[in-house]
Amino acid sequence: MSNESRRAPVLGGNGPQGRGMGAFERAKDFKGTVRRLGRVLRPYGWVLALVVLLSVLSSGFSALAPKVLALSTNEIARGSLAVLKGTGEGISMPLIGRILLLLMAVYLLSALAGYAVQFLLAGVSQRAMYDLRREVDAKLARLPLAYYDQNPYGDILSKVTNDIDTVANSLQQSLSQAITSLLSVLMILVMMLTISPVLMVVALITMPLGILLSSRIVRYSQRFFRGQQAALGELNGFIEENYNGHTVIKAFGREEASRRRFSELNEALCGHAWKAQFFSGIMMPSVMLLNNIGYVAAAVIGGALVLSGRLMIGDIQAVIQYMRQLSHPVSMAANILNVLQSAVAAAERVFQLLDEAEEDPDPADPVSLAHVKGDVRIDGLSFSYDKTKPVLRGVTAWAKRGQKVAIVGPTGSGKTTLVNLLLRFYEADSGTITLDGIDIRSMSRVGLRRHFGMVLQDTWLFKGSILENIRYGRLDATDEEVRQAAKAACADKFIRQLPGGYGFELGEDAANISQGQRQLLTIARALLADPDILILDEATSSVDTRTESLIQRAMERLMEGRTSFVIAHRLSTIKDSEAILVMRDGEIVERGDHETLLREGGFYEKLYNSQFAPPSA
Numbered sequence: 001m002s003n004e005s006r007r008a009p010v011l012g013g014n015g016p017q018g019r020g021m022g023a024f025e026r027a028k029d030f031k032g033t034v035r036r037l038g039r040v041l042r043p044y045g046w047v048l049a050l051v052v053l054l055s056v057l058s059s060g061f062s063a064l065a066p067k068v069l070a071l072s073t074n075e076i077a078r079g080s081l082a083v084l085k086g087t088g089e090g091i092s093m094p095l096i097g098r099i100l101l102l103l104m105a106v107y108l109l110s111a112l113a114g115y116a117v118q119f120l121l122a123g124v125s126q127r128a129m130y131d132l133r134r135e136v137d138a139k140l141a142r143l144p145l146a147y148y149d150q151n152p153y154g155d156i157l158s159k160v161t162n163d164i165d166t167v168a169n170s171l172q173q174s175l176s177q178a179i180t181s182l183l184s185v186l187m188i189l190v191m192m193l194t195i196s197p198v199l200m201v202v203a204l205i206t207m208p209l210g211i212l213l214s215s216r217i218v219r220y221s222q223r224f225f226r227g228q229q230a231a232l233g234e235l236n237g238f239i240e241e242n243y244n245g246h247t248v249i250k251a252f253g254r255e256e257a258s259r260r261r262f263s264e265l266n267e268a269l270c271g272h273a274w275k276a277q278f279f280s281g282i283m284m285p286s287v288m289l290l291n292n293i294g295y296v297a298a299a300v301i302g303g304a305l306v307l308s309g310r311l312m313i314g315d316i317q318a319v320i321q322y323m324r325q326l327s328h329p330v331s332m333a334a335n336i337l338n339v340l341q342s343a344v345a346a347a348e349r350v351f352q353l354l355d356e357a358e359e360d361p362d363p364a365d366p367v368s369l370a371h372v373k374g375d376v377r378i379d380g381l382s383f384s385y386d387k388t389k390p391v392l393r394g395v396t397a398w399a400k401r402g403q404k405v406a407i408v409g410p411t412g413s414g415k416t417t418l419v420n421l422l423l424r425f426y427e428a429d430s431g432t433i434t435l436d437g438i439d440i441r442s443m444s445r446v447g448l449r450r451h452f453g454m455v456l457q458d459t460w461l462f463k464g465s466i467l468e469n470i471r472y473g474r475l476d477a478t479d480e481e482v483r484q485a486a487k488a489a490c491a492d493k494f495i496r497q498l499p500g501g502y503g504f505e506l507g508e509d510a511a512n513i514s515q516g517q518r519q520l521l522t523i524a525r526a527l528l529a530d531p532d533i534l535i536l537d538e539a540t541s542s543v544d545t546r547t548e549s550l551i552q553r554a555m556e557r558l559m560e561g562r563t564s565f566v567i568a569h570r571l572s573t574i575k576d577s578e579a580i581l582v583m584r585d586g587e588i589v590e591r592g593d594h595e596t597l598l599r600e601g602g603f604y605e606k607l608y609n610s611q612f613a614p615p616s617a
């Protein structure tokens, strides 16, 4: 079986990687993506309305505070002056006490409303991302295998995990900040207007300057953020590829090259990341500098107004406090843009995945059979993976109920592809396949695949006990049925000799048992599943002769009474097949039993002799 097909998860491979990374997609359509994000949030509209209401309260109370505090400063100033001039009563401590109590209540209410906003927003963004993750998960199941062929796992994984996470976190951050910032600015401006329009103008001069400065910095740092994300994606993909293929890398002594490539990618990430972080980091100090200049201006102009008797001292204090409060949302605005940009870029990547073309939908009313007899007919089947190079060309073949049909041919001749089409992992370009006379396209994919059992070279076993691994073939099987299947597959003996027997825990990729033992376990699993039709990919890996004969015996038992397709590599094992299909360059060039084909002296005879004939002197 080719490496290419083993990358398909359904075939049980957690396949070797090896293709280049997909290019990084920039946030091409900012507005469209934001609109689409809005649609994702639409079901939570009423919560968001509540969030806005609570934000109004929170910002309102916090905007009220400086004005309340100004009352106490004014009282202190009035009282002190009166004492100095000897014109009246000094500072009224009960009044100051009442003002400070009011101030505390105002701060407390503002904080409580703020907590409620965070609580609601965390819920909304996490629920919305939960929905999105489910949508992505469902989408992944509907994507054709060709998508997985063309996109590295690291990239897909990053969309499902990192990108959605980025959207969730950024959404929560930027939504709450956006709402509170906007409202705060409005309320603060109103408050300032009631105190002194002149000082409001002073504050308003520094504000646009701050926004301008920070948005410039944001725009400049954007490219580095994009670069950082792309570099991170590439690095992830590379690590994923290397992790899966580490034995191959070691076997070919490519560690050094791989390390070098890693260093390059790591360096690229580091370069982009530090620039991105540096430029976003200098934003705050720059905006703060501008603000401080504003405070000085307000203090000087305010002082003059107080001296001319047009303002009270507490009002200057309130205005400076408002300016401080104002600087917060202004610098936040830039941060929000920053966060939003990365959220939108991540969301766009997720939406792109959601928009990928799906495999043709199953028929609305699929033919569903509990069992099939196993008559398979393939008629004029043509197929190509990339529409330029035909892989199968008008293949016609059949297997009668219970027949053992071997598929042989040189590597790359299309044997695995034929099986891929039989199971509808890919759709044929033309031609038909019928099962008991029923076109397989009139069945659902799940319904069709239920009739098939597969034992592949690439023995797919997962981390878990042997019992669980065999039971994967039929989840409702009892322990006894699992044991019977293992016995029939000649696996019981070796399992019982393992520490813990059936409870023995297989490690990652079942590396703690031998290749032959892995094969026996997958045969046991297929026996337990009891499928109507079998697909066997005969192992080429060398196992000792005793294990080989065990596997052979187990396979024979598995094939008994079932239509079976055997992708054979060693022609010695298929001599007893009822039919042998000989493939060459995507065509079936010969069909017959072993003896007939040998007698005919065609391509099969050549293949056979190349494996068995003694080298001519």
Ligand SMILES: Nc1ncnc2c1ncn2[C@@H]1O[C@H](COP(=O)(O)OP(=O)(O)OP(=O)(O)O)[C@@H](O)[C@H]1O
Pocket: 001, 002, 003, 004, 005, 149, 385, 386, 391, 409, 410, 411, 412, 413, 414, 415, 416, 417, 418
């Ligand atoms: N997923 C894929 N995408 C593109 N081309 C593919 C893919 N899988 C296989 N091919 C190509 O299709 C052709 C037939 O491959 P296939 O795997 O069917 O051959 P095979 O007879 O099973 O070979 P082998 O005996 O080596 O397993 C080859 O040229 C191969 O490069």
